[in-house]
Amino acid sequence: xxxxxxxxxxxxxxxDLALVADHxxxxxxxxxxxxxxxxxxxxxxxxxxx
Numbered sequence: 001x002x003x004x005x006x007x008x009x010x011x012x013x014x015x016d017l018a019l020v021a022d023h024x025x026x027x028x029x030x031x032x033x034x035x036x037x038x039x040x041x042x043x044x045x046x047x048x049x050x
């Protein structure tokens with residue numbers, strides 16, 4: 001659970017999936033993608049004007 005929280009927080013703060021993968025010592029971005037959960041507020045902000 002702590003890994004998921006850490007990965008999610010790092011991704012929210014940086015937006016960098018490669019950094020999350022490196023921090024969690026994953027060999028693949030696909031593995032890190034499972035830990036970095038999508039931030040719905042950021043998504044709404046990004047596509048709000050569409």
